[in-house]
Amino acid sequence: MRKSLLIAAAIVSVVAFTGCKGKNKTVTGGGGEAVSGKIEQSYKEKVAQSVDFTANLEAYKQTYIVPSITARIEKLNVDVGDKVKKGQILAEMDKTQYNTNALQLANAELDFARMKPVYETGGISKQEIDAAETNINVLKETVSNLEENVTLRSPFDGVVTARYNEEGDLFSSMSGTGIYQVMQMNPLKAYVFVSEQYFPQVYIGMPVEVKVDVYPDQVFSGKVSRIAPAIDPTSRTFEVEVTVGNSALTLRPGMYARTTFNMGEVDNVTVLDVAIQRQTGTNDKYVYVLKDDGTVESRFVTTGRQVGDRIEVLAGLAEGEKVVIAGSARLLDGMKVQVIEGAQQ
Structure with missing residues (x-):
């Protein structure tokens, strides 16, 4: 009998203890x-509504240096990693085609100069003089185009990020790649997909903090440079382009970044974290x-x-x-x- 009473008391104790562990703490x-x-x-205080989004850094501009003619590469003036200036000559192609057309242009202009007095005295028709002038204009366009394609220049300040050919290679515009790839790294840009609820708060010129894992103790300054006018109905986000200053070239395209947008302040209740x-x-x-x-x-x-x-x-x-x-x-x-x-x- 005594043993049965002890077992019953133990069961009651377990039930009571179990009831104490409910979610409502009663x-x-x-x-x-x-x-x-x-x-x-x-008490209430102003709380900054900072929101973080991830993104990949990208070059502000990038291009492939591609001549539109088939020609042999005579000289490569830069290599991967070199900084280049806008207008700097990066590569020089064989000038045979250019020289041939330049000579034809010089001869055509000389012939035209001889024909003009004859035309003025009625020795040749207007049709002939017009044809000669048209030929000169066509040759000028051809020479100008060839000049651009035998002397290849950088279209902007940047860094050479890839080289695909060697001196002496016969380059064809049908090859699918250029001779160089050049990227503008100052500034960089990041495309951030922001939740649609923040659409009213984001504006052009809005400051954005940017951090990368490679430099965890540094904060880089960016600003909103473009806002997509439409919301993606699938993800419920809109695309924001953030431009990030990079004068020291510390950051590089392809780095994983975390961007912080300050969406303003609201008055909310706060307590000490230990509470x-x-x-x-x-x-x-x-x-x-x-x-x-x-x-x-x-x-x-x-x-x-x-x-x-x-x-x-x-x-x-x-x-x-x-x-x-x-x-x-x-x-x-x-x-x-x-x-x-x-x-x-």
């Missing part, structure tokens, strides 16, 4: 001694709120951003409510709290 203090605790009154408790085994967060009768109740809250040693509370707590910031480990719902002298109220 165990009461049972009128025991008050637990000492430190209290702070929640926020986390329920074991879940992601739920709660605070102990001091009621008028001196007892506490646990209140589940939705938190937002960290502001120094304070945390933004989005839901679950009103401005002016008193929360426990020290002594929470010993508390259960309904327990009385003896406020430590000097605590904020």
Whole structure:
């Protein structure tokens, strides 16, 4: 009989203990001694609405140096990694075609100069003089085009990022690649896909902070340079181009970046971070709120951003409510709290 009573008592104890572990923490203090605790009154403050998005850095401009003629490469003046200036000669092609057409142009101009007096005296028709002039114009265009394609220049300041040929190679415009690839690395740009809810807050010229994993302690300055006018209906995002200054060429195209947009400020309730408790085994967060009768109740809250040693509370707590910031480990719902002298109220 005694053994049966002990087993029954054990079962009751287990059931009681199980009931104490519910999500709502309904165990009461049972009128025991008050637990000492430190209290702070929640209050509203301005909280910066900073939002982070990831992106890949890209060259601001990039191009392939591709002549439109088939010719042998006579000279390569730069190599991979070299910085180049706009208009700098990068490569020189065989000038046979250019020289031939330039000679034809010179002869055509000489012939035209001889024909003009004859035409003025009626020795040749207007049709003949017009044909000669047309031929000169065609040759001028041909020579100008060949000049651009035998002396290859950089279209902008940048860095040579690839070379695909050697001196002496016969280059064909049908090969599919150029002789060089050149990228403009100052500035760089990043295409960021921003959630549609922030569309009203993003504007041209908006400052953006940029960080890369390679330099974790550095913050680079960027600004919004273009905003897509439409929202992607699948991802519910819109594309934003961010231009990032890179005068020291510290950053490189292809780097993984994190961009931070400051979407303004809002007045929200905040509490000290030590007030926020986390329920074991879940992601739920709660605070102990001091009621008028001196007892506490646990209140589940939705938190937002960290502001120094304070945390933004989005839901679950009103401005002016008193929360426990020290002594929470010993508390259960309904327990009385003896406020430590000097605590904020």
